[in-house]
Amino acid sequence: MKSLTNKQLKIYEFILTCQTENGFPPTQAEIRDHFRFGSLNAVRSHLMLIEKKGYIRLSCGKARGIQLKRTPASIFRQQDGSIPLLGSIAAGVPIWAKRNFETPLPIPPSLFGGGELFALRVCGDSMTGAGIKNGDIAVIQRKSCVENGEIAAVLIDQEATLKRVYLSSNSLVLKADNPSFGDLEYTPDKSDVIIILGRYLGIIRTENNRCWS
Amino acid sequence: MKSLTNKQLKIYEFILTCQTENGFPPTQAEIRDHFRFGSLNAVRSHLMLIEKKGYIRLSCGKARGIQLKRTPASIFRQQDGSIPLLGSIAAGVPIWAKRNFETPLPIPPSLFGGGELFALRVCGDSMTGAGIKNGDIAVIQRKSCVENGEIAAVLIDQEATLKRVYLSSNSLVLKADNPSFGDLEYTPDKSDVIIILGRYLGIIRTENNRCWS
């Protein structure tokens, strides 16, 4: 699979944003306006190249006929030397979607030990006991099971949070590292959907909340 | 939240199918053609009613400006007296998507004990030891954790299968009820994504593989 050029990636990301934000892909004209192209042909030729590389599928003649074929994860995985940043995950927002992808962190994954990494912006004070503050960026290693007592990024009813995970044969307990937060216990009779996204590896804190690019 | 009429549900489902099949929603004309309406206004008035009930959002003036707002699950949950059938889940197909929804089973959920139920068509012979055959329809109760040794519907890399689940503090073992299938063991160092969809409650087998409607 040939990788996308920078420009092509930007366009792919824009299509992805539109798709998840609006529920449908952009028109060629909308792409033109977003990138301030003077011509529709700039868009068309880009789209055809992206299609040739297999990242989208164009339905010729149809309005908004752009079908995404790769997941955001697979797109970002190709860029080495950076970690995709998923922003703060708002309630109800699917994990690989919406306003998710901010500018990737210009940090080599090897700094955190490698593997399939992504980053989340931490919301709230549930992990202050572990020295994780509101606004920090948490680096997560994607895996489905973690050691008892480890901190994991957990998806609870579509909302991503950091919790300490304690798993026994018939219950899953999620503890916040802050006494003012209660424990959450999940037993087999509950129908809540809990997905362990990955293991917490560390944080990045830029006191001035600076933007990088 | 007001529930949809039969006709409105059919249209919603069609939009969902298009969205997942093509990557973008249908145009009003495509909806008209699919339902063999003589007029676009039949479509428009339906869409406006469905929007008023909160299931979609219309972007006026835009081609294919239909945004789905409810998940398939929430749609089907409103219909009591039947269990949504998700068909056989092919590799790479998201669980709540694509060709997923076949005609719901006309079976009261209470027969299986209630809760949030759905059904899957079983592919393959991995569970013959438990008397579950290829082509059977398995009824699943949605929950995220199950008792050790119980049979669960598990999503492994986007593919749904039935397995016996054995969970310890640092590994998850999935066993097939058929000696010719090997065990799958997942330890914290693996990055595979395992999602427990729910607990296996039983099967429905119609020897002639009849269709119901």
Place this chain on the structure above:
DNA sequence: TATGATAGTGTTTATTGTAACAGTATTTAA
């Protein structure tokens, strides 16, 4: 039995959106 909500037909118009033509720089790689 009214009355409102639902489920339609038919037509016209304005707008949205894609395709195809003919070009020119700029970058990347052999």
Place this chain on the structure above:
DNA sequence: TTAAATACTGTTACAATAAACACTATCATA
């Protein structure tokens, strides 16, 4: 250093779509 791929501008024509107006028929239900 040449050739190919990428990254564009500008224009025109035509097809695809949504919106608006004016109607009729059916269905639940109070």
